[in-house]
Amino acid sequence: xxxxxLNAVVVRTxxxxxxxxxxxxxxxxxxxxxxxxxAGELRCLVCQNDTIAASQAPLAVDLRNQVRRLLAxxxxxxxxxxxxxxxxxxxxxxRPPLKPSxxxxxxxxxxxxxxxxxxxxxxxRARPTGAQS
Amino acid sequence: MIAxxxxxxxxxxxxxxVALALLGLGGGAWQQAAVMRQVSNxxxxxxxxxxxxxxxxxxxxxxxxxSVALVAGYAHSALPMTYRFTAVWGNHEGSMLLWxxxxxxxxSALAWRMxxxxxxxxxxxxxxxxxxxxxxxxxxxxxxxxxxxAWPVPADGQGMNPLLQDPGMIWHPPLLxxxxxxxxxxxxxxxxxxxxxxxxxxxxxxIRPWTLVAWAFLTVGIALGSFWAxxxxxxxGWWFWDPVENASFMPWLVATALxxxxxxxxxxxxxxLWTALLALLGFALALLGTFIVRSGVLSSVHAFASDPxxxxxxxxxLVLVVGGALALYAWRAxxxxxxxxxxxxxxxxxxxxxxxxxxxxxxxxxxxTLYPMLLDALGLGKLSVGPPYFEAVFAPLxxxxxxxxxxxxxxxxxxxxxxxxxxxxxxxxxxxxxxxxAVAWWVPGASWATWAxxxxxxxxxxxxxxxxLQWLSQPLPRAVRWRTLRGAKGGxxxxxxxxxxxxxxxxxxxxxxxxxDLRLRPGEEMAVGDVRLRFDGITMAPGPNYFAIRASLxxxxxxxxLTTLQPERRLYLANGQTMTEVAIDRSLWRDVYVALGESVxxxxxxxxxxxxxxxxxxxxxxxxxxxxxxxxxxxxxxxGPAEGTA
Amino acid sequence: MTQGPKRxxxxxxxxxxxxxxVALALGLKLNPxxxxxxxxxxxLPSFTLPALGAASAPVSSQQWRGxxxxxxxxxxxxxxxxxEHPVLLQLAQSQRVTLVGLNYKDASPAAQxxxxxxxxxxxxxxxxxxxxxxxxxxxxxxPETYIIDPQGRVRHKHTGAVTPQWVQSTxxxxxxxxxx
Numbered sequence: 001x002x003x004x005x006l007n008a009v010v011v012r013t014x015x016x017x018x019x020x021x022x023x024x025x026x027x028x029x030x031x032x033x034x035x036x037x038x039a040g041e042l043r044c045l046v047c048q049n050d051t052i053a054a055s056q057a058p059l060a061v062d063l064r065n066q067v068r069r070l071l072a073x074x075x076x077x078x079x080x081x082x083x084x085x086x087x088x089x090x091x092x093x094x095r096p097p098l099k100p101s102x103x104x105x106x107x108x109x110x111x112x113x114x115x116x117x118x119x120x121x122x123x124x125r126a127r128p129t130g131a132q133s
Numbered sequence: 134m135i136a137x138x139x140x141x142x143x144x145x146x147x148x149x150x151v152a153l154a155l156l157g158l159g160g161g162a163w164q165q166a167a168v169m170r171q172v173s174n175x176x177x178x179x180x181x182x183x184x185x186x187x188x189x190x191x192x193x194x195x196x197x198x199x200s201v202a203l204v205a206g207y208a209h210s211a212l213p214m215t216y217r218f219t220a221v222w223g224n225h226e227g228s229m230l231l232w233x234x235x236x237x238x239x240x241s242a243l244a245w246r247m248x249x250x251x252x253x254x255x256x257x258x259x260x261x262x263x264x265x266x267x268x269x270x271x272x273x274x275x276x277x278x279x280x281x282x283a284w285p286v287p288a289d290g291q292g293m294n295p296l297l298q299d300p301g302m303i304w305h306p307p308l309l310x311x312x313x314x315x316x317x318x319x320x321x322x323x324x325x326x327x328x329x330x331x332x333x334x335x336x337x338x339x340i341r342p343w344t345l346v347a348w349a350f351l352t353v354g355i356a357l358g359s360f361w362a363x364x365x366x367x368x369x370g371w372w373f374w375d376p377v378e379n380a381s382f383m384p385w386l387v388a389t390a391l392x393x394x395x396x397x398x399x400x401x402x403x404x405x406l407w408t409a410l411l412a413l414l415g416f417a418l419a420l421l422g423t424f425i426v427r428s429g430v431l432s433s434v435h436a437f438a439s440d441p442x443x444x445x446x447x448x449x450x451l452v453l454v455v456g457g458a459l460a461l462y463a464w465r466a467x468x469x470x471x472x473x474x475x476x477x478x479x480x481x482x483x484x485x486x487x488x489x490x491x492x493x494x495x496x497x498x499x500x501x502t503l504y505p506m507l508l509d510a511l512g513l514g515k516l517s518v519g520p521p522y523f524e525a526v527f528a529p530l531x532x533x534x535x536x537x538x539x540x541x542x543x544x545x546x547x548x549x550x551x552x553x554x555x556x557x558x559x560x561x562x563x564x565x566x567x568x569x570x571a572v573a574w575w576v577p578g579a580s581w582a583t584w585a586x587x588x589x590x591x592x593x594x595x596x597x598x599x600x601x602l603q604w605l606s607q608p609l610p611r612a613v614r615w616r617t618l619r620g621a622k623g624g625x626x627x628x629x630x631x632x633x634x635x636x637x638x639x640x641x642x643x644x645x646x647x648x649x650d651l652r653l654r655p656g657e658e659m660a661v662g663d664v665r666l667r668f669d670g671i672t673m674a675p676g677p678n679y680f681a682i683r684a685s686l687x688x689x690x691x692x693x694x695l696t697t698l699q700p701e702r703r704l705y706l707a708n709g710q711t712m713t714e715v716a717i718d719r720s721l722w723r724d725v726y727v728a729l730g731e732s733v734x735x736x737x738x739x740x741x742x743x744x745x746x747x748x749x750x751x752x753x754x755x756x757x758x759x760x761x762x763x764x765x766x767x768x769x770x771x772x773g774p775a776e777g778t779a
Numbered sequence: 780m781t782q783g784p785k786r787x788x789x790x791x792x793x794x795x796x797x798x799x800x801v802a803l804a805l806g807l808k809l810n811p812x813x814x815x816x817x818x819x820x821x822x823l824p825s826f827t828l829p830a831l832g833a834a835s836a837p838v839s840s841q842q843w844r845g846x847x848x849x850x851x852x853x854x855x856x857x858x859x860x861x862x863e864h865p866v867l868l869q870l871a872q873s874q875r876v877t878l879v880g881l882n883y884k885d886a887s888p889a890a891q892x893x894x895x896x897x898x899x900x901x902x903x904x905x906x907x908x909x910x911x912x913x914x915x916x917x918x919x920x921x922p923e924t925y926i927i928d929p930q931g932r933v934r935h936k937h938t939g940a941v942t943p944q945w946v947q948s949t950x951x952x953x954x955x956x957x958x959x
Contacts, residue, residue, distance in 0.1 A: 032650060045920075048434040049373070050434065059920070066914060087817065088817065089815060089917070090515070092517070094518070094520060094521055095519065096516050096522055105518065105522070108496075113490075116489040124482045417796070430806040456797070459793040463790040505811065506802070509811070510802060515815055
């Protein structure tokens with residue numbers, strides 16, 4: 001909690017400076033679309049809940065630039081996401097990776113749907129007239 | 134002095150709530166008429182006291198009385214008057230007071246509407262409302278007192294977050310709270326009914342309109358939040374599946390299921406137990422939402438200052454109220470008994486299927502929202518669950534819901550003839566698929582998801598059209614026609630069309646919305662959709678409590694200037710925060726959305742320009758849904774004897 | 780739903796709710812903003828950076844293999860770094876462990892002045908002006924502190940300012956584990 005607060009203080013100070021700093025803009029729109037897509041999947045670690053595509057925090061800008069650099073070098077989107085995960089952990093991915101600890105997350109909706117189907121089947125069988133209160 | 138009065142008023146309100154709960158539930162149990170009469174007085178006392186408290190806090194903010202700690206924390210001498218009002222609920226304590234005020238208001242409205250009702254039921258329902266009031270007032274008084282004093286009195290306040298200094302702040306929280314609190318009514322009716330051991334026709338008839346009104350408010354509140362985030366946050370998005378957004382969306386999903394289930398219970402006496410469960414869960418999720426937003430268990434841009442101590446209080450309240458209600462439900466379920474039976478392929482069957490799908494959706498959203506916390510609690514690591522997950526899970530479910538929206542209203546009750554789909558059905562399905570395919574083939578960039586969304590939207594529209602045509606083919610007098618159109622049936626058609634409009638908006642803007650980052654020097658132009666924007670330069674634009682630079686971008690088409698977009702970057706004086714104010718040219722067919730970036734040297738500035746086709750259909754669809762709900766709520770067609778009489 | 784013997788169905792909702800409540804209660808004790816490092820137990824990514832100071836040759840991160848060492852990421856523009864600095868100075872003085880600094884996204888003159896004013900607890904200070912090494916380490920804010928074991932593996936990462944309590948409860952016990 002303190003760490004988060006302290007980081008926020010640091011970010012705030014830097015943001016004040018960012019108001020004045022120039023920001024490089026890339027002209028290649030195909031690359032930019034890819035950058036946007038990848039950046040949209042990555043979490044800004046110093047923000048409350050934002051992607052690095054949306055956030056203007058210095059770390060977000062840095063990571064966006066790194067994503068752009070890697071994509072421009074020819075890496076695939078999956079490789080770039082893996083690169084970030086190696087350094088920041090699963091937390092930085094907004095799409096949870098599929099692994100045993102996330103099986104319940106990904107499969108529960110399907111299970112629930114099947115259970116709902118079963119429930120629907122069971123409760124819509126013709127019954128002898130039920131009691132009407 | 135006024136603050137102390139407000140504080141006292143809160144204590145009085147708490148006492149009134151305690152009395153209300155005791156008299157209502159106790160009087161109901163002991164059937165003491167005299168006791169039950171006092172219930173009305175207690176409701177009035179609670180309303181008066183909470184109004185006084187709310188008035189006191191409002192006065193403190195409007196007069197910028199910095200000796201009140203809350204005012205010092207969130208207001209500022211330069212804060213414009215409108216936002217002094219909104220600052221009242223722009224913080225944890227004040228927004229809880231707003232919640233309680235809305236609760237007192239709904240309790241009063243309920244007391245008034247039930248004045249001709251059966252005394253025991255009235256007393257019980259109001260007693261349950263009193264119980265809820267106790268919880269929230271105790272929370273306010275003991276953990277979140279808005280009237281604490283600041284000593285020494287600061288010379289000026291810290292000011293309001295610039296993101297909140299916006300007209301959206303006037304409407305979004307109050308409308309949302311109207312929705313959340315409205316769900317308490319169905320909850321209270323259901324608990325009262327369970328206590329009595331019967332959930333009868335009167336119960337079903339009563340909860341329908343109250344739920345519809347609450348649902349309509351919730352729909353508008355959520356849509357407004359989305360609309361506001363869209364123009365305020367500057368990145369062009371309108372929904373992020375943030376925990377706080379989900380906290381409002383889950384009760385909405387359950388309320389949608391509830392209003393359909395209540396319609397069944399009302400019309401046919403079936404699914405009373407399922408409707409009762411939904412009524413309990415609707416408010417349970419609203420309470421859970423309160424917990425999520427204010428306890429700090431989840432990280433969100435929306436979250437109030439988090440405090441695990443407060444979180445514990447809310448959790449205890451949640452466990453007592455919801456746990457108690459669910460236990461009561463389980464205990465009393467056998468006594469309530471089954472409703473009328475029906476076959477799967479019937480209107481009830483499909484409506485039941487719909488409510489199940491909506492509950493699966495709500496459960497999935499809940500799972501995704503809480504999963505990071507669950508894993509962390511089990512020591513299995515930290516992860517994030519964001520839009521990619523929710524979209525992957527939610528979209529298919531919603532497509533299914535939309536598919537079932539069509540046959541439902543067209544089938545007979547209880548048991549519909551199962552025949553191979555008639556030429557009419559097949560024709561409609563084929564037409565829907567054809568329309569979607571035409572769009573997908575003609576406009577490049579469509580995905581399977583786009584195609585599916587457009588096909589389902591077309592299917593829904595065709596379904597409504599068929600239902601309307603069927604109705605028109607019956608000979609009916611004009612007066613009846615008019616009554617139906619502005620009543621429940623017309624409301625249903627409007628709401629269902631709203632769903633289609635919403636789906637089209639989402640599909641189109643997600644697929645064909647486009648943005649570009651570019652830098653412009655004064656005089657340079659860029660093309661966006663069917664217009665061009667020319668950068669005319671930067672001017673200084675000081676505001677009441679901020680300093681801003683403003684870009685001027687005339688929008689040109691065929692040489693004519695249609696309008697001028699003026700995005701800004703603001704530096705707020707009170708807390709040094711910078712913010713970007715986007716400029717949007719709106720129309721029914723597309724938004725042109727421009728955000729001003731930083732200076733990149735040589736007079737040039739960075740801009741991010743978005744083209745968003747049909748984005749306004751998203752919120753238009755929501756408005757249609759809400760309006761449809763209200764039309765259905767005020768339809769008196771089925772009201773016979775005074776509400777609630779046995 | 781038929782009358783008759785008690786059915787389990789309606790109790791299901793209560794059961795699920797009970798489980799949920801337990802989970803929420805546990806959740807209250809957690810901090811959703813804390814991000815654990817994926818490097819824990821793994822070797823520190825190796826890098827070579829120039830060191831702070833005039834005419835210093837680039838220094839490799841392999842330099843300190845064979846001993847425990849602490850890597851502290853800091854910057855002169857970072858307020859909490861100033862707050863934790865006395866703790867680091869004391870740690871350096873106690874000579875219990877080697878302290879190495881990573882000057883993150885900073886200007887060397889400013890960094891040097893900052894150290895001159897406050898004291899220099901670091902054996903060496905790497906200069907990471909672009910933050911590229913910080914990126915490899917998973918740095919997302921300053922200050923951050925890593926404890927690295929003699930085999931070059933990251934054993935602990937602390938985000939935020941270090942405190943004397945942290946030294947006592949986390950750093951020293953880790954150093955002890957390697958002895959005997």
